[in-house]
Amino acid sequence: MTKSYDYIIAGAGCAGLSLLMRMMKDPFFSQKNILVVDASGKNQNDRTWCFWEKEPDIFEPIVHHRWNALDFFSETYSGELSIRPYSYKMIQGLEFYNYVKSAAESHSNIHWLKETIVSLAPAAKGADGKALAGIVLQDRSIYAEYLFNSILFEPIRPEAHQYHLLQHFKGWTIQTEQPCFDPGKAIFMDFRVGQEHGATFMYLLPTSATTALVEYTLFTADLLNQESYDTALKQYISEYLHITQYEIVHKEFGIIPMTNALVPKTEGAVVYIGIAGGQVKASSGYAFRFIQKRTAAIADALKKGKPIPVKAGFAAAKGLLYDSTLLHVLHHRKMAGSDIFARIFRQNRASDVLAFLDNESSLLTDLKIMSSVPTAVFLPAALQELKHLL
Numbered sequence: 001m002t003k004s005y006d007y008i009i010a011g012a013g014c015a016g017l018s019l020l021m022r023m024m025k026d027p028f029f030s031q032k033n034i035l036v037v038d039a040s041g042k043n044q045n046d047r048t049w050c051f052w053e054k055e056p057d058i059f060e061p062i063v064h065h066r067w068n069a070l071d072f073f074s075e076t077y078s079g080e081l082s083i084r085p086y087s088y089k090m091i092q093g094l095e096f097y098n099y100v101k102s103a104a105e106s107h108s109n110i111h112w113l114k115e116t117i118v119s120l121a122p123a124a125k126g127a128d129g130k131a132l133a134g135i136v137l138q139d140r141s142i143y144a145e146y147l148f149n150s151i152l153f154e155p156i157r158p159e160a161h162q163y164h165l166l167q168h169f170k171g172w173t174i175q176t177e178q179p180c181f182d183p184g185k186a187i188f189m190d191f192r193v194g195q196e197h198g199a200t201f202m203y204l205l206p207t208s209a210t211t212a213l214v215e216y217t218l219f220t221a222d223l224l225n226q227e228s229y230d231t232a233l234k235q236y237i238s239e240y241l242h243i244t245q246y247e248i249v250h251k252e253f254g255i256i257p258m259t260n261a262l263v264p265k266t267e268g269a270v271v272y273i274g275i276a277g278g279q280v281k282a283s284s285g286y287a288f289r290f291i292q293k294r295t296a297a298i299a300d301a302l303k304k305g306k307p308i309p310v311k312a313g314f315a316a317a318k319g320l321l322y323d324s325t326l327l328h329v330l331h332h333r334k335m336a337g338s339d340i341f342a343r344i345f346r347q348n349r350a351s352d353v354l355a356f357l358d359n360e361s362s363l364l365t366d367l368k369i370m371s372s373v374p375t376a377v378f379l380p381a382a383l384q385e386l387k388h389l390l
């Protein structure tokens with residue numbers, strides 16, 4: 001088999017383009033022939049990414065808005081979350097895609113293909129005996145030394161003892177005539193909405209005094225019908241935001257898998273990235289920062305000629321145990337999500353909780369956070385999950 005490229009990036013979404021951007025920033029990769037393949041032209045503003053960060057990273061120039069203060073609301077605890085040294089940041093999908101595409105224009109080693117990938121090609125070997133990986137298109141296959149794949153060809157299939165909840169959400173960007181919002185403060189979670197389906201909250205991201213994204217989010221096994229999301233949004237905007245006159249200028253809908261099912265990180269010369277590489281935090285649905293850390297580690301390994309890291313370190317392994325425990329409690333409805341998050345935010349510094357959600361907290365901080373939820377509920381769940389993980 002002959003390789004046509006050094007690297008193929010399959011899927012030009014968050015993970016594929018994050019990896020590409022990191023490669024473009026390092027002269028080591030300027031000698032590499034890189035093919036980026038996506039079925040879509042990536043010209044829709046199809047998602048908004050929010051994440052928290054202490055230090056600016058490579059996408060800092062396109063941060064659309066940032067907040068240094070966040071509010072939390074629930075029936076049992078409400079308060080302002082002190083998130084320093086973190087900032088909560090928003091990047092818009094279309095700005096992200098355009099930023100990377102326009103940076104790539106000056107790199108003649110980067111090639112684009114707008115085509116549907118049918119499947120991954122069977123593993124092959126080059127003339128030098130080295131492993132190659134490839135993609136199957138409608139009428140041909142293309143091979144490379146490495147294939148970075150962010151396409152989920154099959155849904156993730158959890159085993160019987162694993163969990164698979166969905167984080168599903170509908171968001172409206174609304175515009176008002178009169179100033180209604182404080183663009184310096186966002187609502188991270190507002191659980192004062194019906195909890196009949198499972199853990200359910202709103203969040204509010206104001207980007208000016210007259211514009212905000214309001215999003216209705218649920219962690220449940222099944223989706224709702226579209227009308228239910230709309231009804232909940234309308235009701236929240238009028239009852240809690242006290243806004244009656246507004247225009248909906250943009251809508252987004254998303255589903256993110258929240259699962260402790262393990263997916264392979266690599267298979268031969270195929271390296272899985274993004275959601276396909278398991279980079280969603282199972283207990284929160286946040287993926288953007290995990291994708292950044294993973295793509296940085298991949299670029300670093302390639303540059304140093306080292307194998308792509310596959311082993312979960314201690315931090316990731318304990319993160320998986322905590323995630324599995326929370327999914328266990330939510331799946332079996334042993335305690336309401338609103339109560340869990342309210343206790344955690346009431347009893348801990350918000351910056352510690354954010355570090356915990358990033359798998360970056362110390363063991364001591366983890367113990368403190370875990371002691372804020374009832375041992376009688378969480379300990380048996382954790383022991384059961386530990387048995388499956390060992």
Ligand SMILES: Cc1cc2nc3c(=O)[nH]c(=O)nc-3n(C[C@H](O)[C@H](O)[C@H](O)COP(=O)(O)OP(=O)(O)OC[C@H]3O[C@@H](n4cnc5c(N)ncnc54)[C@H](O)[C@@H]3O)c2cc1C
Nearest residue numbers: 011013014015039047049050116117254274275286287288
């Ligand atoms: C609406 C929405 C909002 C989100 N908000 C946040 C957030 O605020 N914070 C956060 O941390 N995470 C968020 N996430 C989760 C996660 O960050 C995103 O899903 C992220 O885009 C995942 O990156 P990815 O590269 O794995 O997948 P994608 O970005 O979806 O990229 C996959 C790419 O593969 C392409 N593709 C798929 N099938 C084929 C095929 N057969 N052939 C060719 N191309 C194909 C697609 O066109 C797409 O470009 C959100 C997810 C959604 C859906």
